[in-house]
Amino acid sequence: MKKVYVVRHCEAAGQASEAPLTDRGVRQAEELAAFFADVKIDRIISSPFLRAVQSIEPAAEQKSIEIESDHRLSERILSTRDLPDWLEKLKAAFDNLDLRFDGGESSREAMNRAVSVMGDIHQHGAEDTIIVTHGNLMSLLLKHYQPDFGFEQWKNLSNPDVYLLNIDDQEVSLERLWKS
Known part of the structure; x- marks a missing residue:
């Protein structure tokens, strides 16, 4: 059985890839490290975006694990393109996974990208992995893994947030662990 902790980054000062954590986000990253203090972790993989890396740095340092x-x-x-009605567009993209807007990727393309990381994790020898990513x-x-997870669930995610995926051969169960 493999465990994958899927972490949404802490509060950030913007959406750009180089946007850092806010002061509150830095405190949240420390809370995240405390959350994982007694949890066995073998591997940490993060989005290269600064806010994602900064969110897991305290936990990685505490566990002496290099962030991949x-x-x-x-x-x-x-x-x-700037989408003034981006929230409506995002909702539509949850309803139609193949919907694509100018210069963007469809939900299915993004999903497949994330699932490919899970495939690599499944093949790797590590049993307990943290991945750090973004809300969408x-x-x-x-x-x-849970087809009814959609727009409303996305709206209810917190910064940070943590879900656990228990992977047993072909069966995957998911559980929200973070109590915001």
């Missing part, structure tokens, strides 16, 4: 960067955990690009990509990954 994986671009496949980067946030999903909904569109390269996290939701799509969880939707892959």
Whole structure:
């Protein structure tokens, strides 16, 4: 049995890839480290976005585990154009996984990107892994394993958030662990 802890980054000062954590986000990262203090972890993989890396650094330092960067955990690009009605567009993209907006990737493409990370984790010798990502990509990954996970569940995610995926051969169960 493998355990994968799927972590959404802590509160950040923006959406750009180089946006750092806010002061509150830094405190949340310390809380995340305390949360994982007594949890066996063999491996940590993170989105290369600064807010994701900063979110897990305290836990990684505490456990003396190097953070592996994986671009496949980067946030999903909904569109390269400014979308004033982006929330409506995002909802539509949860309803139609193949919907794609200018310069963006469809929900299915983003989901497959995240699922490919899970495939690599399944093949790796580590039993207990943390992956750190972003809200939309996290939701799509969880939707892959629990198809009714959608827009409303995405809206209810917190910064940070933690879900546990228990993987036993072909069976996967998921459980929300973070109490915000």
